[in-house]
Amino acid sequence: MPLYRQLYYRFQEAIATENLKPGDRVPSVRSLANELNIAKGTIEQAYEMLVSEGYFTTHGAAGTIVSKQVSLIPKISKQTIIKSHEKNNFFSQGREIEISPFQIGIPAFDLFPNKTWNRLLKNNLHKLETTIMAKTDPNGYEPLRQEIANYLGISRGISCTAEQVFITTGYSATLQLICHTLLKHGDLGWYEDPGYPFARKLLEHSGMRLLPVHVESDGLDISLGKKIGLNARFAVVTPTHQSPSGVTLSLAKRLELLEWATQQNSWIIEDDYDSEFKYHGRPLPALKSLDINDRVLYAGTFSKVIFPGLRLAYLVVPKSQVSQFQYSASYCRVLGSTLYEATTADFMNQGYFLRHLQKMRSSYALRYDYVKKALIELEDDLQIKPQIGGIQILAHLKHNMNDIKIAMKAKSHGLSIEPLSNWYIKNSSSKPGLILGFNNFSTIKETENAVARLALSIRS
Ligand SMILES: Cc1ncc(COP(=O)(O)O)c(C=O)c1O
Structure with a gap:
């Protein structure tokens, strides 16, 4: 509690x-x-x-x-x-629940503007307008959908209307809505290998047959996808920062993927879970911004940019699919509390959201430097590829060590580390590695201390 x-x-x-x-x-x-x-x-x-x-x-x-x-x-x-x-x-x-060092997927709570958020929430509680108290539109609270459409237009190069935006209680709920609306039991889909295991499990439990598609240094191996599943109904991708490798899908591959989907009449599910965090250069537009033939379903979340306990995410669907999605949203009931949707809309509308993003971006860039410097101590054991953004890094284990055992050992040192091998579908291609969240280290000292404990876990 x-x-x-x-x-x-x-x-x-x-x-x-x-x-x-x-x-x-x-x-x-x-x-x-x-x-x-x-x-x-x-x-x-x-x-x-x-x-x-x-x-x-x-x-x-x-x-x-x-x-x-x-x-x-x-x-x-x-x-x-x-x-x-x-x-x-x-x-x-x-004391409050502690975030373990290296834990992934948790934004830095020390940067969150609690007071502002509480004030906005309190205002909505006090007003308790009928729009908040009554059951809302199954697509989600309209002012929030409008804010999301505006934000995506400016920040992600996605041109969409509020009508195309569907609010859900998280990425899993988004996937459920897609499965109900466009897919059927037994449909084939490409899935990045390694890739996000929670979404994979959800899709498998929903009856989808997933084809593992290897990830290269410029993203998903599209040629392999076409070779093993040309007629797949869908492909799930994380083009901005592949999860967990952090690589970006190249422009040539983006175009090839869109071309495949257009020719096969297949769907691309773009999971843009942490694209807001890019520390050098200009932000990359979403794959959806290139989607002239309306094959991309764009999934975003507030878990990394506000907080995961909020359980708020969204899906942008092609115009041609809006009425189908409206129908399934009316019985799927993937919506959470309007009170939080209204508070999030205010947070965005009053400029706090963008300010918070900027603050996170600059702090995370600093924290990324801390972890990069601290990990030099482990360069004999770990191989780290430079990242353009994100809030976690992938460290490959050089000596083919067992990442699951290391993660267990790390747990006994108070660390929370994800072993990479759990993120593979195909065991034969699995490489050992450690997925390390870095955005919750607020000082270099704290980072060095955690890296020292990681060194103990690896070397013992
Ligand atoms: C790859 C990936 N996609 C999507 C999500 C978002 O999940 P949710 O919206 O359910 O919090 C996450 C969260 O950690 C993630 O790592």
Whole structure:
């Protein structure tokens, strides 16, 4: 359970057991943050919930008190509260959940503008407009779809309307929507090898037959794809930064892939999961920006650019497919909470999103340098190819060591490392390597410390 919720329940319990009575003053955010040694933003989040639900009232400089009307709130069962506390692992340790060094797929929370986000969320909670409270359009909250269409036009060179954008609760939900709308059980698809295992599992469970297509230094081996599956119904690609190798699909291959899809009437699923992070040169336009024949389904996510717990992603579909997707979205129900969609729309519309991206970009570039420098210590064991962006790097193991064993050893040193071999479909082509997230190191010292522990894991 997140820390702010645990705190929220603590206060609810204190009120239910009458340890806190109507009119009692509660500690200030600052003093409670000091007392519990947790972030002020966490306390604020809990207090905001308690205020919005009527447990607390705020009185400016006079502080926050337990509402005089608290007795009107239906009694919370003490048993329920105690049960929820039993699950509380983190409070007793007096700290927030820690991100392990090298953990992948997690944006740097230290850079996130908590206060701004909370304010926008609170505004939406207070307004509670019927557009938020009612069930919305199955495509997702219209103002957010409009913001996404604007953003993609400017940042990714994708020309689309809000009508073509479908909001989902994440990439898996996006894939489910595609499977329901355009694919059928047993359809053949190209899948990058190595490639993102979670999406692979989802597609396989949805009945798709995936053909592993080798990834070269300029991206997917299109000739191999055509050789082993010319008539495949779809291809799943990560053209900007191939996941996990980080290579970019060359322009020649992009055109060849589009040509194949046009000739075969097949679909390309472009997973543009972290294209926002490019540290040198101009940003690369999306493959979708070259899609004149409408063969590309473009999948984006807010997991890396806001936070993964938000569960918010989107799909851009060709104009010709909008009504089909609208139909399947009406029964697939891949949408989450409108409250968060509205908050995200405000975050984008009021300029905070782009500012946050810029801040992440410059900090991540610095953090990438830290890890590159620190990893020089391991150059006898690891081979690292320079990256143009992304938030993780791939280090090949030079001496054919067992990456799974190293990852297990690293775990005992408090590190979270992904072994590359788990990302292959075809075991025979599997190469050992380590996938290392670097964007959560905030100092060179911290990075060196983690690399020293990694060295121990490899050398033992
Ligand atoms: C390759 C790849 N695609 C897509 C995603 C996005 O997944 P989601 O939107 O479900 O968080 C991720 C997240 O880690 C990823 O690594």
